[in-house]
Amino acid sequence: MKKKAEWPRKLRSQEWFGGTGKNAIMHRSWMKNQGLPADTFDGRPIIGICNTWSELTPCNAHLRDLAERVKRGVYEAGGFPVEFPVFSVGESTLRPTAMMFRNLAAMDVEEAIRGNPVDGVVLLGGCDKTTPSLLMGAASVDIPVILVSGGPMLNGKWRGKDVGSGTAIWQFSEMVKSGEMSLAEFMDAEQGMARSAGSCMTMGTASTMASMAEALGMTLPGNAAIPAVDARRRVISQLSGRRIVDMVKEDLKPSDVLTRQAFENAIRVNGAVGGSTNAVLHLLALAGRIGVDLTLDDWDRLGRDVPTIVNLQPSGKHLMEEFYYAGGLPVVIKAVGEMGLLHKDALTVTGDTIWNGVKDVTNYNDDVIVPREKALTQSGGIAVLRGNLAPKGCVLKPSAASPHLMQHTGRAVVFESIEDYHARINRDDLDIDETCVMVLKYCGPKGYPGMAEVGNMGLPPKVLKKGITDMIRISDARMSGTAYGTVILHTAPEAADGGPLALVENGDMIAVDVPARTIRLDVSDDELARRRAAWVSPVKPQKGGYGGLYVNTVMQADTGADLDFLVGTRGSVVERDSH
Numbered sequence: 001m002k003k004k005a006e007w008p009r010k011l012r013s014q015e016w017f018g019g020t021g022k023n024a025i026m027h028r029s030w031m032k033n034q035g036l037p038a039d040t041f042d043g044r045p046i047i048g049i050c051n052t053w054s055e056l057t058p059c060n061a062h063l064r065d066l067a068e069r070v071k072r073g074v075y076e077a078g079g080f081p082v083e084f085p086v087f088s089v090g091e092s093t094l095r096p097t098a099m100m101f102r103n104l105a106a107m108d109v110e111e112a113i114r115g116n117p118v119d120g121v122v123l124l125g126g127c128d129k130t131t132p133s134l135l136m137g138a139a140s141v142d143i144p145v146i147l148v149s150g151g152p153m154l155n156g157k158w159r160g161k162d163v164g165s166g167t168a169i170w171q172f173s174e175m176v177k178s179g180e181m182s183l184a185e186f187m188d189a190e191q192g193m194a195r196s197a198g199s200c201m202t203m204g205t206a207s208t209m210a211s212m213a214e215a216l217g218m219t220l221p222g223n224a225a226i227p228a229v230d231a232r233r234r235v236i237s238q239l240s241g242r243r244i245v246d247m248v249k250e251d252l253k254p255s256d257v258l259t260r261q262a263f264e265n266a267i268r269v270n271g272a273v274g275g276s277t278n279a280v281l282h283l284l285a286l287a288g289r290i291g292v293d294l295t296l297d298d299w300d301r302l303g304r305d306v307p308t309i310v311n312l313q314p315s316g317k318h319l320m321e322e323f324y325y326a327g328g329l330p331v332v333i334k335a336v337g338e339m340g341l342l343h344k345d346a347l348t349v350t351g352d353t354i355w356n357g358v359k360d361v362t363n364y365n366d367d368v369i370v371p372r373e374k375a376l377t378q379s380g381g382i383a384v385l386r387g388n389l390a391p392k393g394c395v396l397k398p399s400a401a402s403p404h405l406m407q408h409t410g411r412a413v414v415f416e417s418i419e420d421y422h423a424r425i426n427r428d429d430l431d432i433d434e435t436c437v438m439v440l441k442y443c444g445p446k447g448y449p450g451m452a453e454v455g456n457m458g459l460p461p462k463v464l465k466k467g468i469t470d471m472i473r474i475s476d477a478r479m480s481g482t483a484y485g486t487v488i489l490h491t492a493p494e495a496a497d498g499g500p501l502a503l504v505e506n507g508d509m510i511a512v513d514v515p516a517r518t519i520r521l522d523v524s525d526d527e528l529a530r531r532r533a534a535w536v537s538p539v540k541p542q543k544g545g546y547g548g549l550y551v552n553t554v555m556q557a558d559t560g561a562d563l564d565f566l567v568g569t570r571g572s573v574v575e576r577d578s579h
């Protein structure tokens with residue numbers, strides 16, 4: 001257990017506000033325009049509330065309310081809270097894709113924390129990318145932080161049935177194509193899909209990343225699953241506000257919590273919850289920030305023996321409300337511990353071990369959090385495949401895939417871009433059947449740019465009309481955490497970076513063997529060399545700006561797609577004053 005720092009002691013914020021110098025008076029006097037008593041600056045912890053609130057990020061639109069609850073807790077514990085906004089990355093609307101801006105938002109978080117007089121920070125996130133961008137930025141500064149999630153929406157409802165965020169969109173749009181549902185019904189269902197504040201209530205990327213933050217030890221226990229509009233979401237916000245003040249006094253920093261053990265715990269918990277493939281990218285990038293040597297192979301190795309025991313869409317049946325009522329993530333962490341797959345003594349932001357935070361919890365619904373022998377899949381972790389089509393790896397989520405496609409060889413049907421896919425997929429003369437392998441190129445970090453969630457390409461109507469709902473799909477794209485199917489993603493190197501994916505042609509045979517973890521393009525090395533010599537990238541260059549910086553510096557998916565110059569921790573010290 002980490003030794004607590006001496007208290008009282010002089011805090012970082014006193015470098016701005018302490019003493020009688022001209023600059024201290026300047027810093028204090030301007031702050032006082034907000035109506036602050038003089039003793040606000042007496043050396044008490046100043047707590048930033050780093051808020052990704054935005055009305056353009058619907059999942060985070062309620063975070064101002066939670067910030068007020070955090071403030072109550074900070075005041076109660078004797079701190080002074082200051083709320084500040086950072087770039088809010090909304091998955092559902094931001095173009096070309098939210099992933100392109102995760103690193104920009106992380107840069108914003110990092111510089112806003114470092115450059116300002118705060119001693120600790122409460123990170124408020126919800127939507128997919130907001131959680132990793134907050135954690136990545138904070139990790140690069142390494143002062144005490146605690147994360148509070150916005151929480152999931154209430155279950156979607158339509159005609160008396162549950163409708164899961166995202167998952168229903170993919171299902172219903174395929175049903176419209178196959179003729180099982182009318183467009184009018186689809187649009188009617190739309191009204192009931194997002195019934196309250198909060199993020200996706202499936203185990204999509206938002207809930208996955210909230211679960212990852214909790215499993216990493218960066219939140220209070222139980223944070224991930226509390227619905228956004230449940231009164232207990234406000235309570236955990238207030239308690240987190242209290243806790244950060246003590247964390248500042250103890251000097252408990254991200255580098256104390258985000259250890260190799262914490263990442264191993266999170267990877268295993270991701271397998272147990274059937275979490276989003278996006279978590280692979282975000283945890284690799286976060287590990288890079290905090291200096292933990294984590295690789296794609298760790299994901300495969302650590303996840304292999306983990307059964308998926310959370311029966312939530314898209315892998316299973318239920319939604320986040322049921323998960324919370326069943327006991328939420330602490331029950332899952334406890335179960336992982338009982339399987340012998342948890343580093344029980346990993347430290348969390350509570351100042352105590354992860355095990356002590358979960359060991360006494362009860363599972364109130366074993367159809368939602370199922371026993372190991374009834375697992376959705378016994379091997380729930382992310383599978384990492386390699387071969388001449390993906391020398392640096394690609395990923396697949398077995399819990400959301402079809403068992404009959406785990407070993408399959410099929411003829412490639414190639415889409416040279418997402419536009420090419422949209423133009424041809426509905427055509428009757430497209431030469432495709434369910435045994436084929438759909439291949440999509442140029443949707444990776446540099447290619448799209450930003451690695452959009454387009455990897456779960458919808459099936460051709462003529463296949464859907466036969467009642468077939470899954471085919472193998474391969475790309476360098478991502479997919480939504482709410483999506484499902486035998487979808488192979490994050491192929492590295494990506495096509496736009498000259499990866500072999502760029503060289504696949506219609507009619508090539510592709511062999512996928514998930515148990516053996518291989519993916520093979522059945523084309524000779526000589527022929528691939530001939531194709532490579534003739535290859536010209538079709539990707540248009542960016543017109544400068546952030547897009548230019550991004551494509552020039554983004555790393556490949558196998559290391560988490562951070563910008564190369566952002567890897568690592570740069571500390572909290574700023575040597576020069578502003579005046």
Ligand SMILES: CC[C@@](C)(O)[C@@H](O)C(=O)O
Binds near residue numbers: 200278481
């Ligand atoms: C459109 C937003 C989603 C559903 O893609 C995302 O939240 C995810 O789960 O990956």
